[in-house]
Amino acid sequence: MTNILEVDNVTKYFGAFRAINSCSLQVTAGTISGLIGPNGAGKSTMFNIVAGVHLPDSGTVTLNSTDVTGLPAHRMFHYGLLRTFQIPHEFSNVRVINNLLMVPPNQSGENLVTALFRPSAFKPQEENMRQKALEILEFIGLSHVKYELAGNLSGGQKKLLELGRTLMVDPKIVLLDELGAGVNRTLLSTLADNIKKLNEELKMTFFIIEHNMEFISRLCHDVSVMVEGEMVTNGSPEQVLNDPQVVEAYFGGGKRVQTSQPG
Numbered sequence: 001m002t003n004i005l006e007v008d009n010v011t012k013y014f015g016a017f018r019a020i021n022s023c024s025l026q027v028t029a030g031t032i033s034g035l036i037g038p039n040g041a042g043k044s045t046m047f048n049i050v051a052g053v054h055l056p057d058s059g060t061v062t063l064n065s066t067d068v069t070g071l072p073a074h075r076m077f078h079y080g081l082l083r084t085f086q087i088p089h090e091f092s093n094v095r096v097i098n099n100l101l102m103v104p105p106n107q108s109g110e111n112l113v114t115a116l117f118r119p120s121a122f123k124p125q126e127e128n129m130r131q132k133a134l135e136i137l138e139f140i141g142l143s144h145v146k147y148e149l150a151g152n153l154s155g156g157q158k159k160l161l162e163l164g165r166t167l168m169v170d171p172k173i174v175l176l177d178e179l180g181a182g183v184n185r186t187l188l189s190t191l192a193d194n195i196k197k198l199n200e201e202l203k204m205t206f207f208i209i210e211h212n213m214e215f216i217s218r219l220c221h222d223v224s225v226m227v228e229g230e231m232v233t234n235g236s237p238e239q240v241l242n243d244p245q246v247v248e249a250y251f252g253g254g255k256r257v258q259t260s261q262p263g
């Protein structure tokens with residue numbers, strides 16, 4: 001089991017406020033790993049450090065055995081690390097399909113996504129990208145709004161568009177920050193199926209922040225829990241969601257975290 005991502009003893013201050021205190025975590029290649037914790041725990045900050053948006057004050061980030069600490073986001077992108085944002089970053093005055101076509105290719109070589117969507121396709125680059133964009137839109141359920149301006153999409157649809165943009169390149173690891181927030185239950189279930197399919201069939205690694213515990217327990221092989229800037233525990237969804245420390249952090253005790261599967 002190889003770790004595609006390793007975070008070692010990362011600390012991050014915003015001024016005098018310590019948002020992350022010496023946190024470590026690992027993501028095994030080919031898995032779906034989760035990062036959970038109450039609001040303000042430092043989860044998005046952790047993603048920002050991993051994705052090269054913030055520089056940590058101390059600690060290291062290792063991607064595929066390469067120390068990438070402090071590399072800017074576009075370099076992380078070229079290493080095959082992609083992320084979505086808690087607040088979607090769509091180009092609002094650009095049509096949905098063109099939002100996908102604006103993603104720059106990150107690397108040459110075998111195109112994993114094409115392998116899934118169109119196994120034997122060979123077309124000129126531009127037509128190929130367009131075809132791929134159309135198939136991704138189909139896959140994420142946004143075909144019907146492909147010519148809509150992205151700014152007109154619902155909050156949930158913008159999240160799906162963010163996922164679609166990551167699929168335009170050949171990501172090695174995709175970080176999803178609260179993809180489920182604002183997405184309705186049916187769409188969320190479809191999304192979970194799609195993430196599972198991308199993971200199982202293309203061996204794509206996912207690292208996801210999510211407050212929906214059904215989503216977490218349905219998808220994740222492994223979950224890390226942060227509370228107030230500290231890493232409190234790690235394990236299977238079953239283990240961590242029944243961990244008294246985790247229950248206490250979310251509910252102040254007395255209640256079990258709901259772990260049932262969505263229907």
Ligand SMILES: Nc1ncnc2c1ncn2[C@@H]1O[C@H](COP(=O)(O)OP(=O)(O)OP(=O)(O)O)[C@@H](O)[C@H]1O
Nearest residue numbers: 014017019037038039040041042043044045046086
């Ligand atoms: N750029 C920033 N400057 C100052 N403080 C920040 C900044 N970004 C985050 N923080 C603070 O750091 C703490 C952790 O924030 P973060 O966004 O990482 O939490 P989170 O776990 O993602 O929470 P949520 O579940 O609400 O998204 C919070 O107290 C937040 O206000």
Ligand SMILES: [Mg+2]
Nearest residue numbers: 043044045086
């Ligand atoms: Mg957050």
